[in-house]
Amino acid sequence: MNGTTATPGTKERAIYVLKCLIELVENDRVRADSIASLSSDEIIDLAEAEAQKAVEGSQRLKDS
Amino acid sequence: MKFQTIKILLAIVAMLATVITTACPKSKTDALRSAIEASYRLPAATNDLIKDVADARDRGLISIEQARKFGDALNKLALAEVKFVEMVKVANEAFKISNAIDAATQSKLKIFFDADIVGPFTTVLETAKLISGSNASLITLGVAGVRILLHTIAGGIGSKASKRLLANSGGGQFNYFAREGRLITI
Numbered sequence: 001m002n003g004t005t006a007t008p009g010t011k012e013r014a015i016y017v018l019k020c021l022i023e024l025v026e027n028d029r030v031r032a033d034s035i036a037s038l039s040s041d042e043i044i045d046l047a048e049a050e051a052q053k054a055v056e057g058s059q060r061l062k063d064s
Numbered sequence: 065m066k067f068q069t070i071k072i073l074l075a076i077v078a079m080l081a082t083v084i085t086t087a088c089p090k091s092k093t094d095a096l097r098s099a100i101e102a103s104y105r106l107p108a109a110t111n112d113l114i115k116d117v118a119d120a121r122d123r124g125l126i127s128i129e130q131a132r133k134f135g136d137a138l139n140k141l142a143l144a145e146v147k148f149v150e151m152v153k154v155a156n157e158a159f160k161i162s163n164a165i166d167a168a169t170q171s172k173l174k175i176f177f178d179a180d181i182v183g184p185f186t187t188v189l190e191t192a193k194l195i196s197g198s199n200a201s202l203i204t205l206g207v208a209g210v211r212i213l214l215h216t217i218a219g220g221i222g223s224k225a226s227k228r229l230l231a232n233s234g235g236g237q238f239n240y241f242a243r244e245g246r247l248i249t250i
Contacts, residue, residue: 043104047149050107054142057114061135064121064128
């Protein structure tokens with residue numbers, strides 16, 4: 001394996017994966033931060049509303 | 065670029081993925097708190113994924129049949145999340161008082177989570193794997209977003225089986241990132 005030249009683009013793909021992971025964590029952190037400013041009742045209300053939206057949205061997908 | 069260097073780079077990425085999914089060792093209380101917070105964020109992440117699938121369908125990247133299959137699994141997941149948020153709400157009331165939840169409540173959460181949340185999500189994972197690489201990119205991050213939260217919840221409520229499944233399904237951790245149509249497995 002030593003000295004074998006890597007497939008062109010492999011390094012770029014690895015860097016892309018790293019960027020995606022960082023973006024994912026960052027998006028999650030931003031979401032977490034926005035929740036941090038809410039009261040626990042507000043957070044629960046938000047979760048319940050999102051859950052209801054998810055039921056409706058997924059039903060539309062199912063029926064497409 | 066030497067293959068050895070690429071291997072090191074990929075190892076760093078894999079380590080980062082592992083750190084993100086397992087995080088630093090947490091106390092049981094912290095893990096449970098994280099799980100409760102993740103439970104509240106889960107429906108929003110599921111909504112993001114539903115939008116990604118609808119978008120992919122509208123752009124012709126996935127077939128209507130594939131979209132329906134996703135829809136079926138995501139609908140089961142969404143319906144379960146409505147109940148799960150309710151269950152977590154009740155558990156959280158106890159947690160706020162004593163920083164713990166009783167064994168019976170934890171067991172109910174685990175059983176429901178494993179069967180009704182992780183079960184349908186496994187179908188989502190399997191459906192996503194069948195999409196040809198070039199068309200998967202819109203959906204892959206959405207799937208990963210839900211997966212991270214489920215992994216956190218599994219860890220906090222003590223569902224080791226689900227945690228292992230979510231960390232390792234698909235033959236590798238975080239095999240959901242694509243560039244120019246090629247899924248990358250780490």
